[in-house]
Amino acid sequence: MLLKNLRPADEYDRFASQALEPWDVLFVTRIRQIARDMQPGVLVDIGTATVVVPVRLAADPVFKDWRFIGLDLDADMLEGGRPRIEALGLSDVIELKVGDALDLPFADNSLAMAVGRATLHHLPDKVKSLTEMYRVLQPGGIGLVHDMRRDVAPALLEKFTQMRAAVGYPPTHVEEKVTLEEARQLVRDAGLEHCTAVTSPGFGLGALGFEILIKKPLLA
Structure with missing residues (x-):
């Protein structure tokens, strides 16, 4: 299951749109970079809150003709985002x-992209979440996970914490996150090392976390 956020949707929305702004920009920029080389399709944001x-992506000209699905276990979170979607005509x-x-509610090989920001650390079975992401990707599809490292530099x-x-x-619970090496082990345990890269920037705000990039083979 995807654990529900402990804060109400309106509080989380304020947090996500203000404190998480720099990381949202990094995440959206990365998705945009990847999508430039892809044909339009369906993208699901897992743990979308x-x-x-999805709103940032759908408003971007790069994603003309794409369709988006915001997936979350918490219906109240989703409803908290609906006014934003309607206000922008999306x-x-x-x-x-x-x-x-x-247990993603999508058929095998059905999505062009599956992404998740700051979701992995909430999940009780992280390996299963990666295999599920891989399952729903169409051949040639992309899975992208960004999350925070437990072994983040103290200054970052x-x-x-200040943001x-x-x-x-309140301060984040670092103990619930995974280290960079643990993220790589999750990929190995999922049997996805043949098509997945796990990286983390050496500097800047991106160094707060790591990226898991899954590229499903065309002949999968």
Whole structure:
């Protein structure tokens, strides 16, 4: 299952749109970079909460003719994002769906992209979440996970703590995150090392976390 956020949707939305802004930009920029070389298709944002990421993507000209699904276990979170979708006239291209990251409600080989930001650390079976992501990708599809490292540099962790405090959020629970090497082990345990890269920037705000990039083979 995907664990529900402990904060109400309106509080989380304020946190996501303010404190997480720099990481959202990094995440969306990375998705945009990847999508430039792809044919339009369906992209699901797993653990989307108040749908900040799909809205950013759907409003970008690069994603003309793409369709988006915001998936979350918490229906209240999804409803918290609906006014943003409607205000921007994106209801025809963004679908909201209640669903579980460990049992994705999509057919095998059906999605062009599956992405998740700051979702992996919430999941009780992280290996299953990766195999599920791989399952639903069409051949040639891309899975992208960004999450925070437990072994983050102390100075960056302090900066993140200050950003959370500025919008009334408590410090993050670093103990629930995974290290860079543990992320690589998750990929090995999922049997995806043949098509997956796990990386982390050496500097900048991106060094707060890591990236798991899955490229499903064309002949999968």
